[in-house]
Amino acid sequence: MAEMMGRDLIGVGRSNNPDPREAGAEAAHRAADMLRTADEPAWVLMFCGGKHDPSAVLAGLRSVVGSVPVVGGSAAGTVTSAGFGYSGFEVAVGLFPATLGLPDILVDDGLLEGEAAAGRRLGESLRGLAGDDRVVLLFYDSLAATDPPRLHPASPLVDGIYDGMGEGAGEGGRPCRPHLVGAGALTDMNLSDGYVFDGTRPKKHSAVAVVLPAAITAETAILHGCVPVSSFMTITDIDGAEVFELDGKPALDVIETMLGMDIADDDGRNLSLMVTLGEKHGDPFADYDENRYVNRLILQVASDRRSITLFEPDFRRGSVVQIMSRDNGLMVQSVRDGVRLMNRRVSGQRPLMALYIDCAGRASARSGSEIEEAEVLLDEIDIRAPLLGFYSGVEIAPVDEMRSRPLDWTGVLTVLCYNG
Known part of the structure; x- marks a missing residue:
């Protein structure tokens, strides 16, 4: 990966300290060291490995950045420019300064009562906040039950969001079409558990939509090789x-x-x-x-x-x-080709951060691949901005000109750019 020169508008840091409080603090300190602006962080994107107590990690983070909103969730592992891993002790954070604007954070705690209904409520709120091409990050708890494992399916949640935003509603109004990217959060590759950060604390059976400031745009690529x-x-x-x-x-x-x-x-x-x-x-x-x-x-x-x-x-x-x-070879080649294409797509823009949402099954421990596709990502990416990635249960990204959809066995590479 190309070396990052100087500091960045968004700071990204990583830790794999087995002590959860120290891991949160270490990741936050390392991210703060990369911030170019003198502004204090206004909000945080954080992903935690499943062997950590999320409340303790959050406490460690806040000992460094204060009581700012924190969104994100559990992850089977993380990926940053400093490396990748899925031991369960990884913590990765992105610190966003106030100079980029503040996001709107929407939370629905009703996944257990019905994913489609929860999605509709989020969509109705998004319709008043997110116009066309506005970037929205969506994170939801993947696990409805653990014994036996039962998932919160993503498709009714995402369909509900689009229903709430006016897709096919026949209301006479024009549906909104944000650039929706997201993931189902899980703690490990065995589907043991999952949670999200809702801005204030870790939560189960919840979905969180983060409407990024209007000055932030996105370019997204879907990488699977099937x-x-x-x-x-x-x-x-x-x-x-x-x-x-x-x-x-x-x-x-x-x-x-x-x-x-x-x-x-x-x-x-x-x-x-x-x-x-x-x-x-x-x-x-x-x-x-x-x-x-x-x-x-x-x-x-x-x-x-x-x-x-x-x-x-x-x-x-x-x-x-x-x-x-x-096929593992096709998967690796897809990452290599897709990242090179993304390098060219954003070459004339002002990239802020690359976000990589990677299906946990693509890690070599699950796929049997001799090559870690995350390592190929690090070798090929040449974007003058930090990288924050994590291993997920489900990936959500724009598939066609109409809408985003849940995906399986996919890497989603989104580059956030500044258009202010």
């Missing part, structure tokens, strides 16, 4: 996230025929490392562009029902999908 290996097929039978039929044939039969192998019930995890089910947005006949695909991991198979169960319940009867090859 490529289609089938023709377009229509989902003809589905219930929630369980897909029963593709083109009128049992879904598992179709997958087995494509792979040339029999798939047992306990092969679900191995299958997720080989293929995903992808939905292409925009012109279906346009050249391949990974930024146009929403891919869904296959969580499990049911040989008796000949079905596959996906990570999210957002595909519907009539959805047109393709089988996508998921």
Whole structure:
């Protein structure tokens, strides 16, 4: 990674101290040392590894920066220009000075009562705050229950947000279209727990939307490397996230025929490392562009029902999908190519910070890749601004010109730029 020259408008710091209070203070001190402005930090973006007590980390941070709003949440690991890791002790913070303006922070604590309803409430509030292209960061607690693990799905939350902002509402008003980027927070790769920081404290079953000041714009790239290996097929039978039929044939039969192998019930995890089910947005006949695909991991198979169960319940009867090859080499090349392209995209702008939201499953400990794709990111990025990244459960980013969507097995690289 290119060396950062001097100080930055946003300070980023990292610690992997096993003491949570010291980790929060260390990360804050290191971030403050990078701030160019004499202003005190006005708010903080923070991500904490799952082995830390978040309240203790927060106390350590505030011993350095005071009682400013803190947003973000748990993370399976972090990525900064100083390095990356997922031991569970990582803490990474970004300090934002008042010179850049103050964000609006919206919180909804009702995920347990319904993700779609929580999203609608956030969307209704966003509609009055976030105009077109305004950058909004969304963080939500990924874990609805831990024994057994049960997720808060992202798709009804995001759909609810767009409903609340006026998408298809028939109200006569024009829906707002912010640049929405975000993630589901989790503490580790085993889906043990999750939480978000809501501005004041860590919380469960909550979603937080951060409307950045109008002078901050964003460029975003979706990096996954999954490529289609089938023709377009229509989902003809589905219930929630369980897909029963593709083109009128049992879904598992179709997958087995494509792979040339029999798939047992306990092969679900191995299958997720080989293929995903992808939905292409925009012109279906346009050249391949990974930024146009929403891919869904296959969580499990049911040989008796000949079905596959996906990570999210957002595909519907009539959805047109393709089988996508998921390959570690393609993943790494996608990061290399996508970061180089982003370097060129922002070369004429005033970058403030690069935010990297990385699916925890892409870490080599989960994917089996011989190369850490986060290391490729650090090798290739050449943006004169600090980097703050973390490992997430779900990634959210703009997929087409209309809206953002939840993603699986994806790295989302967003560069915040100053347009003031």
